[in-house]
Amino acid sequence: MRPVIVVHGGAGRIFKEREEGCRTGVVRAALRGYGVLKPGGSALDAVEEAVRSMEDDPHFNAGCGSVLNEKGEVEMDAIIMDGKNLASGAVSAVKCIANPIKLARLVMEKTKHMLLTDHGAQLFAQAMGVPEIPGEKLVTERSRERWKKNLEPDSNPVEFQNKSFVTDGWVGSPSALAYQFEIRDLGTVGAVAIDSEGNVACATSTGGLSNKLVGRVGDTACIGSGGYADNCSGATSTTGHGESIMKVVLARLILYHMEQGMSPEMAADTALEYMKTRVGGLGGVIVVSSSGEWAARFSTKQMSWATVKDDELHYGIYAGERHTKSVAEALASESEGL
């Protein structure tokens, strides 16, 4: 099997000034992941490496660069899954660690559980010797400004017209309703891969929604929603409006469609269309099949993505945008950039 990696840096609206950083970030992540796969490394190691690279990149809403909750804190969710045996590890609402995806992998490999949350995840990180870092180290100027802006009473006047807020007495800052009307610059990150042995894996990591309630867990930590991997069909990682993704259990839905004979592209489009029509949600997905076919599809305006297969790199942000380079050329321009 010729190895393949696909990564995404989040679906939504990507502001102009962030486009170049996102392109560079997803390309770097895909190259890093392919660097693991090419000499025979595992899909699991490749997706972890790719996601870790984007967690460390402040352009994305994961690890450093995560958006802030209503209290101005970073709370992150992450999941990793091994398509060989359906083993998975996840963490939700974790703070003060640089790489939630590494902690998720430790949950998978060092416990008999699959999901650890909040305080318990923190205790586990300590027991595993994962260094605790000051929460502020994960906070970028951009995240803080956005959080502050969302706190302003007139930040999103349209949300105040939201019926359920007025009639049901919704709890939390009204601006957190923003995503109902516009999928913003979300920036969740993810990766899927197939290795030379035919094993598939997925990984997803996120800071969630800006100004979310404390303790809000989205699709990312939920197996079948934020990601799913099964050697019998393929692997997928999702991004977009978390609550809509959960309602349709999006990742598992895509693989069901593939089990019924659809290509990754058709399965992705069918599932995204269903999410749009059934629950009004937008998002994006990356998919790799057990035969090495791949897709990067989205119903939002943009999604940053990159893939490497057969030593060829492809990447883009807008629908229809697709740049192609050889891996050698891409690696050369990467090292020039450093």
Add this chain to the structure above:
Amino acid sequence: MRPVIVVHGGAGRIFKEREEGCRTGVVRAALRGYGVLKPGGSALDAVEEAVRSMEDDPHFNAGCGSVLNEKGEVEMDAIIMDGKNLASGAVSAVKCIANPIKLARLVMEKTKHMLLTDHGAQLFAQAMGVPEIPGEKLVTERSRERWKKNLEPDSNPVEFQNKSFVTDGWVGSPSALAYQFEIRDLGTVGAVAIDSEGNVACATSTGGLSNKLVGRVGDTACIGSGGYADNCSGATSTTGHGESIMKVVLARLILYHMEQGMSPEMAADTALEYMKTRVGGLGGVIVVSSSGEWAARFSTKQMSWATVKDDELHYGIYAGERHTKSVAEALASESEGL
């Protein structure tokens, strides 16, 4: 549509001395739920009422009666889902509240999120005016004894032979590995219903696994695993080995099978068989279809279940056991029992 309710009080091994209490508890829960449905109440109200009744019953591992984590505390997960619009609310790792299922419903109805965890769920409960109760009020003598027994170094000698514990340095009390070898007296509770308008709903609530790591979240809080409801196909609530249920996203899997034309019974059996062969997990499920067909199936030794349809009550614990009574007769013996 003639309304139907099905409830379960958990799959696993039900100790002899607990059998009668479980039978009585699931019958009471089914009657309460049916009491909501019969005069035209909603499926959502019915499943909440049925689950709340079992959370208040110390015979079950949910609410009062929940098992304890490694630190001797109760940490509970719950989910509720509305098949009409796929809306759902869930809480994970919540402490010190009597009815997690009510809090899950508040998450669904009063926030734009779907899952709140741990500290954030507690803050939300406070904001909603949900009374905080001392954690000890949820702890039964049985739960505490079981927890203590699991802490004894020789409590489950077989677990010490677990290879991954020895070689990988597994974190946590070794006795928490017990479920790998024997599905114990788990006692998660759940309900599914269809109301006179043809709306389906599901609800599941649990204290999780005895002596689990702090912050362990199981299948119950994960949409698609612990439960799923969709008016287009039906509703299901699951119980059993949580981590296995999550690996196969069991609830959603059952409804996929029904979407492909299988009956609730065949869908349940096919999915449970898949979970056993693919990941070695045992469990049980209750299902109601959008046409009002129902099933209560399990791969464990026992599962307490009860259902009411057409004013007739059915209930049982062992495979093949099925008692039948009219609702009038059952209500009469219930009030005698009080």
